[in-house]
Amino acid sequence: MDNNKKSIWSGSSGPLLIAEIGGNHEGSFDDAKRLTSLAIKSSADCIKFQLYKGDSLVNHKLNQTRNKHFKKFELSKKENLYLAEMCKEADVIYNASVWDLEMLDWIDPYLTFYKIGSGDMTSFPIIKEFVLRGKPILLSTGLSSMKEVLETVNYIKNLDKKFDDPEMLCVLQCTSMYPISESESNLEVMSKYKSLFGCSIGYSDHTVGSYALKNATIMGANVLEFHFTDSRNEKQFRDHQVSLTCDEVIELKKDISRINASKGNGVKKPQQSEIDSQHIKTFRRGVYLKKQIRKGDIIKKEDLIFLRPNIGTHSKDFELVINSKALKNIEPLDPIFLNIDYK
DSSP states (O other), X not given: OOTTSOOTTEETTEEEEEXXXXXXXXXXXXXXXXXXXXXXXXXXXXXXXXXXXXXXXXXXXTOHHHHHHHHHTOOOHHHHHHHHHHHHHTTOEEEEEEOSHHHHHHHGGGOSSEEEOGGGTTOHHHHHHHXXXXXXXXXXXXXXXXXXXXXXXXXXXXXXXXXXXXXXXXXXXXXXXXXXXXXXXXTTHHHHHHHHHOOEEEEEOOSSSSHHHHHHHHTTOSEEEEEEOSOOTTOOSGXXXXXXXXXXXXXXXXXXXXXXXXXXXXXXXXXXXXXXXXXXXXXXXXXXXXXXXXXXXXXXXXXXXXXXXXXXXXXXXXXXXXXXXXXXXXXXXXXXXXXXXXX
């Protein structure tokens, strides 16, 4: 990877922030447009939807209630393309979990990566279609054991070795319940994914609030996905309760910027403020003499005292002074210098 090229998994404040509208429009195109406008206003890096048809997702013979639920939330091809154009015109990344492969052909031009939701993490026929199309994959792992995640990641990489590249594969820790407790976030799994798979990592959130998202940032998440709504008040559909509002996303971005600023660059060196304040000198100890030493005298250990500020001989070099010869008369507590005051 070109080190100067921006990662596909990075956003304006650090990690790629994905505002998942998902089904929060509840089948209303007007609500979908309004939520999209709010998500654009929030400055999320990516706005995500879900594309499906109830009949191609849920077996209506076995679960008529869930089938009807998804049919109620369907948007038309024309409506989905309109939302994609809204994002494009606002210069915001559009994305969608495509749960019906017949929809993939007409939405594909708008997708820079493919999102595989937790429910499809073991659906190898669908995963294979995404892999063969060759775009980067964002894989959610809710409901899964580590063994299952390993099987899916290996399946993807065995189909195409280019998914060994962390730019091509990002694996998200996720717990598929609404809402979940903070302990169920299990964010440490992200580091396991990174070490096992050599992939980019991220977190898909279903907690209430943004605490887990901030922790995931600290722990190195490349991608943060969260549900998005206009308000949680008086909403019956469950996803609203684990969603962030426009103002909350704006605050999250500010907090993430502060977190990333405090993480620094990993290079340990004195900071400019430490240099400008001269604390390197005033906070550290130098070597001084407790008593007057005359020229030609041998300086003993018991003659030394170690005090701030660090002027002259540094206290780390105190052994150079012990048993050295004074080159001139030295007064108590005066700074002493090698080859000038002693040798």
